[in-house]
Amino acid sequence: MSLGRTFLDVRPLRTSPVYRRLLIGRTVSSLGGFMTMVTVMYQVWDTTHSSVWSGAVGLAQALPMVAVGLFAGAWVDRADRRRVYLLATVGQAACSLLLAVQGFTGGVPVPLLLALVAVQASFGAVGGPAAGVFVPRLLPKDQVAAGLALNQATGQSMMLIGPAVAGLVLGWRGIGVCYLLDALTFGLAFYGAFGLPPLPPEGEKSRPGLHGVLDGLRFLTGHRVVRGALLTDLAATVLAMPVSLFPLVNEERFGGDPRTLGLFLSALAVGGVTATALSGPVTRLARPGPVMLCASGLWGVSLAVFGLTTSAWAGIAALVLAGAADAVAVLSRTTIVQTRTPDALLGRVTAAEAIVGQAGPHLGNLRGGLAAGWSSGAVALVTGGVLCVAAVTAVAATTPELRGGDGRAGGDGGAGDDGGASGDGGAGAGDSAPESGTSSRSGAPSLSAVEGGGSTAVAPGGP
Numbered sequence: 215m216s217l218g219r220t221f222l223d224v225r226p227l228r229t230s231p232v233y234r235r236l237l238i239g240r241t242v243s244s245l246g247g248f249m250t251m252v253t254v255m256y257q258v259w260d261t262t263h264s265s266v267w268s269g270a271v272g273l274a275q276a277l278p279m280v281a282v283g284l285f286a287g288a289w290v291d292r293a294d295r296r297r298v299y300l301l302a303t304v305g306q307a308a309c310s311l312l313l314a315v316q317g318f319t320g321g322v323p324v325p326l327l328l329a330l331v332a333v334q335a336s337f338g339a340v341g342g343p344a345a346g347v348f349v350p351r352l353l354p355k356d357q358v359a360a361g362l363a364l365n366q367a368t369g370q371s372m373m374l375i376g377p378a379v380a381g382l383v384l385g386w387r388g389i390g391v392c393y394l395l396d397a398l399t400f401g402l403a404f405y406g407a408f409g410l411p412p413l414p415p416e417g418e419k420s421r422p423g424l425h426g427v428l429d430g431l432r433f434l435t436g437h438r439v440v441r442g443a444l445l446t447d448l449a450a451t452v453l454a455m456p457v458s459l460f461p462l463v464n465e466e467r468f469g470g471d472p473r474t475l476g477l478f479l480s481a482l483a484v485g486g487v488t489a490t491a492l493s494g495p496v497t498r499l500a501r502p503g504p505v506m507l508c509a510s511g512l513w514g515v516s517l518a519v520f521g522l523t524t525s526a527w528a529g530i531a532a533l534v535l536a537g538a539a540d541a542v543a544v545l546s547r548t549t550i551v552q553t554r555t556p557d558a559l560l561g562r563v564t565a566a567e568a569i570v571g572q573a574g575p576h577l578g579n580l581r582g583g584l585a586a587g588w589s590s591g592a593v594a595l596v597t598g599g600v601l602c603v604a605a606v607t608a609v610a611a612t613t614p615e616l617r618g619g620d621g622r623a624g625g626d627g628g629a630g631d632d633g634g635a636s637g638d639g640g641a642g643a644g645d646s647a648p649e650s651g652t653s654s655r656s657g658a659p660s661l662s663a664v665e666g667g668g669s670t671a672v673a674p675g676g677p
Contacts, residue, residue: 222367223360223494226353232409233352233361239406241368246399248376249383250310253392254331256384257317258324267324274328278336279572283565287343288426290561295344295413300404302341307400309334310393317390339565346564347413347557359497359549366545367490374483417558430562433555442613443506443550444567448574449605450510450543454517454598455578456536462591468526481530485537496542497549503616506546507606512539514602521595550616 227234258267290298309330316322316330349361383392420426434440457479464475496505516536523529548567555563578598585594610617 221494222491223497226357226361230352236406239402243399243403244372245376246396249380249392250396252377252380253389257389274331275335278332279339282336282339284427286340287562287565288420290343291415291420295347296410298344299341299407302337303404305337306334307397310397314390314393317393343561343564346560362548363493363497370487415558433559439554439615440551442609442616443547444570446510446609447547450513450602451574451578454514454602455575456517458579459582459591459594462586466591474526477530481533482537485534486541489538489541502546502549506543507610509539509543510606511603514599518596518599521592
């Protein structure tokens, strides 16, 4: 294999100027989104010095995603996705401008600030499903996985850079400038999407309201490959999410040294970024099913090894490996879900995938904390890793489509289905369409924010 084929596949940047412009706009707006994330947390803490109010920032983001996301997905599957995305971008930009105004004028009560965050997150919950068709409608099928990898790589990079830039700007010019810069980045996101062609749903449009939502859920539960991909992700996050255990393990094993704790968090991100940068062979292989299963199993094994080790450096190495496995698993899962979903259902599936990507890590951190309270941090890590491997093995055993060729990108969506969506919105499962944002356990951002127009004041979907 040539060295060039080892690194991130950049063919989409050469073959599609429209995709290239879209990616640049969303990347810059993602930077602004992470700046706003840090700025909101800073403002809330500086105003209240309350961990409860600080925690409410995440709640203000999560609730709209759940409450608005599925219904927004059904609406998106009835409309021109380009127009919906542009409207969502304008809405998010307006919220950032309001945040900037209150920042320059001395701030507002924290409940009102969180209300603005929630409104912006609601626009993001609308724009994310709309963006779910961009990559497959702009790129050839054999480049869809590469396009998703580029989205993931740029998102990870902005997650690493954005908070640092926010810290510098906060110290230099204050919160108002941070919010204003975020608002300005939406201009590039708008420009990147403005040149897209109209993107109406292909096939039958979604039924309105709850009926359309139920059609989407029926597809998710009935399509064996898509269901298996999401169950694999839930197994990895709910059963083995390690971040809430890091402070306890650091105290138990390494004397509570804050430098070690910081390295634990960085190790996951380093592994994820490295794996994404070297994802060329994975995206060209076009067999995301086996890759996702193996990578998810490796995630569990690596975390179990981390729980067993007494050496800080060995533990960091295990976390780097876990982060790399996570990035590959998330990329493969997204490729499977989006290449196996009919275009007419893609908005609803994208919304559901975003909810799974957000909820899984939070539930996993809760599980880890409870298990550690009954035993120890190390025991919680090891048992979580073992349970993850067992659950992934069970999914693989009961879903042969994921193990074999039926899990390949762009494959026939009809293979092995128990059923698909029904009713007026029930496009056939053999149709093909991909892309949503990725949400990475290893620190890649939840790109529902990026895809919803560029940013929201939200925390990453993973640690």
